[in-house]
Amino acid sequence: MSRVNHYLLTVYELAETAGEPVSTGRIADSIGRSPAATTEMVQRLEARGLVDHEPYAGVRLTTAGRDRASELSDSYETICRFFDEVLEIDDHRREAAAVVGTVSPAVVTRLETTLLAPSSSSRADESTQ
Amino acid sequence: MSRVNHYLLTVYELAETAGEPVSTGRIADSIGRSPAATTEMVQRLEARGLVDHEPYAGVRLTTAGRDRASELSDSYETICRFFDEVLEIDDHRREAAAVVGTVSPAVVTRLETTLLAPSSSSRADESTQ
DNA sequence: GGAACGGTTTAGGCTACCCTAAAGCAAAAA
DNA sequence: TTTTTGCTTTAGGGTAGCCTAAACCGTTCC
Structure with a gap:
């Protein structure tokens, strides 16, 4: 799937199991990418209105993001x-x-x-x- | 599929129906990309030993390319x-x-x-x- | 032979993703 | 409160693929 979708689904799954906010480190581990790549993609997800990202804290799915995920x-x-x-x-x-x-x-x-x-x-x- | 595979399969199909060499223009039309992008990818296929490319003439599948395709x-x-x-x-x-x-x-x-x-x-x- | 034409390749530039290394931040430890 | 520690983000750099515009080549037509 597109990288964006893969990250989004991963965030969704982590949010379901461990709750929000989801740290970028967790996402990185889960998806098998570097923390840097993950931060970058998280910013892309945010730009698309799929998550809210609070730096150093983690991400939360927006309504649109949750629906799509x-x-x-x-x-x-x-x-x-x-x-x-x-x-x-x-x-x-x-x-x-x-x-x-x-x-x-x-x-x-x-x-x-x-x-x-x-x-x-x-x-x-x-x-x- | 990976872009390389997509181009390779397209070359294979065109070679089957219209014979070799297959022009880059034909590949471009068939795959829906610009001629420039196609030339570029053809060069990548050649670098991997999957096709032989004679500039301005077209491409022919190598044995390895044909097998894989x-x-x-x-x-x-x-x-x-x-x-x-x-x-x-x-x-x-x-x-x-x-x-x-x-x-x-x-x-x-x-x-x-x-x-x-x-x-x-x-x-x-x-x-x- | 030379110019025009059509298809091909090169040049230059863009986005998406990824990485490592360095810098930054926040919370715990001293 | 200062330092250390651990995670996060930024900086800098790389590859894959794609595009348009311009240069190029071969063939056809005069």
């Missing part, structure tokens, strides 16, 4: 489940993170449908047999 | 079919182009399996009913 998170979850349950990919989280934001909402919607109607070849059947 | 093409076809036949995405070519090279070979392999065992909710069943 939430959608991203839903898409991520769907893709993740598809990779895990249908395709049985070991590293489904990484794979999902790579494609979320790359595929259109239409693809995500159709994947959701697929998850609701499990194929005869998927592991998702296990619970229905 | 061929794999890319197979992955693209698989993803394309999945998006078309299983997810029924209208713009499946564009969507597929966006994710090929982003997902791992493991995902492509598993998608192939899925295509061989169509789900009850997919259009792929039409031919089997």
